[in-house]
Amino acid sequence: MKAISYARYGGPEVLGLGEVDDPSVGPDSVLVKVRAAAVNPVDWKCREGYLDSVLKPVFPVIPGWDVSGVVVRPGVAVPEFAAGDEVIGYVREDMLSRGTFAEYVAAPVRTLARKPRGLSFEEAAGLPLAGLTAYQVLRRVLGVGRGETVLVHAAAGGVGSIAVQLAAHLGARVIGTASERNHDFVRGLGGEPVTYGEGLTERVRGLAPEGVDAVFDSVGGDALKASANLLTPEGRLASIADPEVVTYGGHYWFVRPDPQDLQRLSDLADQGTVTIHIAKTFSLEEAAEAHRLNQEGRTRGKIVVRVS
Structure with missing residues (x-):
């Protein structure tokens, strides 16, 4: 072959x-x-x-x-x-x-x-990989629920774009970092876009003055440090990009195969919930x-x- x-x-x-x-x-x-x-x-x-x-x-x-x-x-x-x-x-x-x-x-x-x-x-x-990553972090690690505010980094990327859709499906308010050219795309997914880079903390605080309940990080570095400062007192933090997340009290996640999770994602795609x-x-x-x-x-x- x-x-x-x-x-x-x-x-x-x-x-x-x-x-x-x-x-x-x-x-x-x-x-x-x-x-x-x-x-x-x-x-x-x-x-x-x-x-x-x-x-x-x-x-x-x-x-x-x-x-x-x-x-x-x-x-x-x-x-x-x-x-x-x-x-x-x-x-x-x-x-x-x-x-x-x-x-x-x-x-x-x-x-x-x-x-x-x-x-x-x-x-x-x-x-499969992007969807399972988003699903497992949101459900198993962060436990995102209705009425919460979630910050998703790289919201227009492969994992981030699915995470925005899934978090919105779970009833959360979603703020997503993205470049200016992808802001309309993120809005179409159900998120509120903010530009990443210098001044990110202030921009997110402008949308969520009390902080966010959960952060899904797929960037690491400065974005991870800013994320830790944006959490509410009971907020949760997870990263798929930077193991240093544990120093901020968060969780590092490496996606694993799971046929039940994958079938659930397939069903959500058939329902039009995930594109x-x-x-x-x-x-x-x-x-x-x-x-x-x-x-x-x-x-x-x-x-x-x-x-x-």
């Missing part, structure tokens, strides 16, 4: 298209014909070796954790899916090896859910360029690679 892979750590130039062996399907896995795979910041961080202490590579590595596609064959211990079922997945294992930038992927059943019927394969590919904005779509042959664009960190929504 055709796949994108890299045999050493490095920049986007280490990615190459070639032929690799078809994946083997274990009892608890599903062979999926990949239709589309999304790009996430963690992909280039893995490619450059920043997660080496957490996820050891088995070179050559096929990158990619997000997938949408069609079941070809379920494993012998998988009654949940049948050939022809359309699925989405956050296909992460405990090492870097066989990812989703390939014609086929063997996905553990614990990583899969049924694809939202109302989304294209490209849109659906953008839901996925595609910034740009690339072919498999253009995967390196997709990585470059994602690494710049200025895109609105998701970057997707169309495989078939």
Whole structure:
């Protein structure tokens, strides 16, 4: 099969298209014909070796954790899916090896859910990792509830745009940091936009003089420090970008596969509660360029690679 892979750590130039062996399907896995795979910041961080202490590579590595596609064959211990079922997945294992930038992927059943019927394969590919991250932080870590005020950083990005929609669905008032050009986009998601950068604390206080009940940080650094100063006395803080959040009494979160959470997200997408904005779509042959664009960190929504 055709796949994108890299045999050493490095920049986007280490990615190459070639032929690799078809994946083997274990009892608890599903062979999926990949239709589309999304790009996430963690992909280039893995490619450059920043997660080496957490996820050891088995070179050559096929990158990619997000997938949408069609079941070809379920494993012998998988009654949940049948050939022809359309699925989405956050296909992460405990090492870097066989990812989703390939014609086929063997996905553990614990990583899969049924694809939202109302989304294209490209849109659906953008839901799993970003959606699970947003859902798990808001529900499990921050416990956001009706009537609360939530600050979401990078509100126009892949994770942030879904977090704004989910927090609004939970009945919260959402303030979202974004560049000026993305303010209308954030409003369309259900958030109140504020420009990030110098003076952020004052701008947020202008909207929420008493502070915010919860902060969802995906930026770290100065934004994280400002966030800690914006909390109400009982406020909660979580970051997916900066482990230093614990020094402010907050929680650091690394998303995990969960089929129930993912199916809930799929259902919310079918209900129109969650939409996925595609910034740009690339072919498999253009995967390196997709990585470059994602690494710049200025895109609105998701970057997707169309495989078939």
